[in-house]
Amino acid sequence: MGYGDVQMIDENGNRVDGRKAGDIRPIEIEMGVVPVADGSASMRWGTNYVIASVYGPMEAHPRKIQRQERAVLDVRYNMAPFSTTDRFRPGFNRRSREISKVTADALESVVLLELYPRSKIRVEIEVICAEAGTRCVGLTAASLALADAGIPMTDMVVSVASGKINGIVVCDLNKEEDNYGAADLPMGVLPNTGELVFLQMDGDLSPSEFQEAWDYNMDAALKIHELMKEAIANKYGGGQ
Amino acid sequence: MGYGDVQMIDENGNRVDGRKAGDIRPIEIEMGVVPVADGSASMRWGTNYVIASVYGPMEAHPRKIQRQERAVLDVRYNMAPFSTTDRFRPGFNRRSREISKVTADALESVVLLELYPRSKIRVEIEVICAEAGTRCVGLTAASLALADAGIPMTDMVVSVASGKINGIVVCDLNKEEDNYGAADLPMGVLPNTGELVFLQMDGDLSPSEFQEAWDYNMDAALKIHELMKEAIANKYGGGQ
Amino acid sequence: MGYGDVQMIDENGNRVDGRKAGDIRPIEIEMGVVPVADGSASMRWGTNYVIASVYGPMEAHPRKIQRQERAVLDVRYNMAPFSTTDRFRPGFNRRSREISKVTADALESVVLLELYPRSKIRVEIEVICAEAGTRCVGLTAASLALADAGIPMTDMVVSVASGKINGIVVCDLNKEEDNYGAADLPMGVLPNTGELVFLQMDGDLSPSEFQEAWDYNMDAALKIHELMKEAIANKYGGGQ
Amino acid sequence: MAQPLVPELLRAHLSELASRDQRADGRGQWEGRELSVEVGVLDRAEGSARVQMGDTIVFCGIKFQLQTPYPDRPDEGGLMTSAELRPLAGRHIEPGPPSPESIEIGRVVDRGIRESGCINTKDLCIIPGEKVWQVIFDCFAISDDGYLFDAFGLAAIAALHNATLPGERFDVGEDRKLPVNKTPIMCSFQKVGGRFVYDSNREEEVGGDERIHITLGEDDHVHSLQKGLKGVFSASEFVEIMAAAKQRCSELRKIVDSL
């Protein structure tokens, strides 16, 4: 049976988990989950569970990694060995390296690194349970952890992916949909300006499908941003 | 046939190699077996054959490993590829790493490191033929090699293991006994004070069995210490 | 069928590719094939295709590799993954390490390293298509690239191998001959003095066979040197 | 790695406290930090636990894999323990390959479980000589405020009691609970300010000396010991911590058995 043959959306436009095409999965945010870190946050997003912690700004050593005019951002994305159905073997992994790099590229675009010359900020992203879209969850959790650590940023980064199943463009694929999906468009959006700092895409989208997926992401980013603001306000007493 | 079913001690309390419960295997010590080293010693203990060499105190480089107030002790325990019945593949090995670490912990407890600030002392332990108890042989040989190198210590370290076979506690398991043994208690003893700097244990010992094994080790350590003093005296002319 | 049983030379002394015993394969040299390098050259030699590039003299970093009185020569020989019939897996390789080392040893014998204290010269040799004798092609191409980079040398290095097939000594084995060859004698010759800077040998040669192979190499080195001088002259206008 | 500052002031402070029978955070010599143990917390693991001791937080996730048994033990499955100290969990943890510390932790936790015989490796046999289960313990720190050894050890045995053999997913029969025969418990002690204390926090860990790890089973049987770090101790000191271990292990065993 080919990928396209599994029916993932019913005649009423309902997806396997009951969502409509533009809906995102349930999201829960917790701030400060790593007591020893300078900042931290966790996101439960569908059955994804991702923790991010931030250390720094601190002295950058060895000295050769120091930059005279700004801080260096050291970002690591990693999957815990029990995060996947088949055990995920620890160690070098090309996919994790690439996601770490694009996540760092995105965060460097908003963190005011020039405030901390010659120092280092460490951002650690650990996927505890993986469903689908872990890179988006990781990037979003990292920007929450940076906020929790009080690191100044021009804007938060909100990341979400839309995709295509059964020829229909939908927002925020879950695991089953991802298995049979024909395209995946993760984006990292600055909610205050609508600009982007992160963009990847795999699969096959016609120009009009591409536009539809783009719009879903933009819309979802604003909704997720509301949840993020709420979580931060709850912790810092600006809420309710 | 389970582990407990092989009869390793006869009705007269004789072990497979004729020893009684509290006896140790034959031990031969040779000092100065690595002519180019600052100090060295070998021990043949049963069919174990272990060589230890010491280099230093020497400049600690790279500088980042230097300690202002004391020497660093760099200890490596390694099995030669021909030391075991099935060839031992060279390279990274978790067991060797752990034994190196606990051996270093033990030796650091007696070497007067604060006499040599900013320097390094290298201790190299190579198992040439392995029988059973190589970590004890290695730690003991290393303390002999340190003595041969003239490195001041508060005391020698004498290491030996007792264990349990057929429900009977015995001292210094040989290879056959080790294969069927139900417990292993290696200790590192300072013979002049009876204090400990090294302790591990695996298996199952009741409180009273534990006490018995402990006592065997203490007793054996004193006997081995006599052989060590003799070997040193023979080399440095204080002997006979 | 054993190695010696395949008839590689006919009754007229003609080899499988029509050459006589002392003949070398066709050679084409191109200078400056890596536009961004300080010097470069490629050699097509039979169906071997090897590119060498040179960078430097440049600052030697990290500082610990610097030598007060001379430049360090950093030589790498590597096989591209598509250079062999079965794909050549990238990564650590004992053979490549050894060839890099003997090539560096040979080049250090002629490059005037003492002209560039505390600096580094990088020599990169990549085998794009491998036939037989790649280490000789690489060493010769490297000396061409050094010349192209304007690095002063006491002499060029010309490297070529003779061998033995069907009990007959022949010059410059091709791939088929190499597969069935009974000996291989690669040498690196300084054409102006007849001295050697590189020598290896594998197989079985009687004293008289050895002398014959040696003489073939010496003779071939002079012929190849003519081609090298021509290629350099063509590029730098002293040619025709 | 930068040169660690010699924490002489910290050591002096801890010694001074110890001389008055006090600890930095007000606890008694054998008193642990606030403890919570939860099981079944990881959606993708076949058994899991989360342990919090003060600000130290860890997970242990259990996964099963099929493997071919060793020829000389055709009806026995295997056990593997891995302890990851990811830099997520503390400023002092450097990224990179497994450190000697993390190797030691993994091996000490492993021995505590393995040597107690709490898992009968024959219970892991599916088809003798062909297919057996391998149990993998992945210990993973979220926040390291000291004494990961005990946190990992407790999470591992709790996760084990929570584990289900995933027969259906691997197409080798029905899912069933993993039989666990015993509840070995690890208790560790560190010499701080010249005396041994239980459950040292990170401050005490940095300013302290040698550690001793004790794993006890039913009837106070000893299953595993490990002395770590530089330091000398006497037989009478050992008798003292062994007594403390017997009491604490028995308390913790009740907690695990009641989950």
Next chain:
Amino acid sequence: MAQPLVPELLRAHLSELASRDQRADGRGQWEGRELSVEVGVLDRAEGSARVQMGDTIVFCGIKFQLQTPYPDRPDEGGLMTSAELRPLAGRHIEPGPPSPESIEIGRVVDRGIRESGCINTKDLCIIPGEKVWQVIFDCFAISDDGYLFDAFGLAAIAALHNATLPGERFDVGEDRKLPVNKTPIMCSFQKVGGRFVYDSNREEEVGGDERIHITLGEDDHVHSLQKGLKGVFSASEFVEIMAAAKQRCSELRKIVDSL
């Protein structure tokens, strides 16, 4: 690695040029360097191409290996892409294990090919459940004067069109041309001096900001995107480079299809 000099002067120079709609080497905003594409250039590869864009020179060699298919896809072969940045190709390339940059390049090139479906993995099946072909793309730089992404991407698809399945050598039937259904083309853009340009050379690469890589198929279908490096871009900037990509991809597709 030595500290890279902050190329502030270079950045200022490039910005000044951009403000006058100029580039360092005189090209227009969407103009590529002189291009040459040759195929069948590597004697030991089963498909190969050499691409030169200005002073950037790369090879792609295609090799095939037999492998056992995955149990859940018994009739599908595999694809693997490796991009090697050997120090041969530039002073700035350090020897050692694959850098994050080379991993990223390999993965981006791979996705462009893989996601377009230009290879039907079922065409790689020899005996279902037993033997399938694995296609390996080895991208190899000879001279890096910037924008290896596009050079590698073009060499890979050109080499693919040139490839022959070596059935005879592996004793699994006759040699035959590898069926290639589509011609996905990657086009990349980098922000230099505040605006996006096509085919930045190494000077622009060093003095520029973020890159965006776009792989398009027939009818302007999007198959792969990747944003790399630090930088912010707007939706309208994206619309602009997407338009430029559509035009350039179509030109390059004609070149590849005519080889």
Next chain:
Amino acid sequence: MAQPLVPELLRAHLSELASRDQRADGRGQWEGRELSVEVGVLDRAEGSARVQMGDTIVFCGIKFQLQTPYPDRPDEGGLMTSAELRPLAGRHIEPGPPSPESIEIGRVVDRGIRESGCINTKDLCIIPGEKVWQVIFDCFAISDDGYLFDAFGLAAIAALHNATLPGERFDVGEDRKLPVNKTPIMCSFQKVGGRFVYDSNREEEVGGDERIHITLGEDDHVHSLQKGLKGVFSASEFVEIMAAAKQRCSELRKIVDSL
């Protein structure tokens, strides 16, 4: 690694000695250090030797493993040589992965054995196409006072003559002596103070120039050559050391054959 001191004084001293036809330890140009060769010295190896040349002490242990033969040589076993330079053996040996030096030593020793044909790989066949023996030579230095090449080479061929195929342990027949057809011997020379000498000690090694390694078989057949380190030599120098090699190899062969 710290910057090695330029041993200019040492070099000058060695040159001055050489000009008077002398060596640092009083030996003649072609004279070796005191030699001892013992076999059967390692309890766990299937063949072993200990060689001492002055203060240089090495072991070679031979182990056998079963392996599947290569499809194109179904009735031939294999050979592997590994030379470990463990930091036990000298202050100058750094721990870590195999150094270029140790790789070179291993490969040179291996070639001397392999190329001589002293082992007929068909003698290693157990069941054609299924099971063959792999012979592993592990060369291991205890004390490095120079010229490990010759010490390893001699220990390897001596251990080989001492080796027994462990058929019983692997359940593939009876134990039997490994057939060894020849006795290839390696002799090495180093240029010290401007002239080649035999068996340079570590002082000469540090203060010397290039080395040449020669392996000869019966009737002075050449089996392996290797020039190492920076240095130029002439054809007439080569003729001179080849003559010295022929004499010394024949002496050493008698020693090995009489063990």
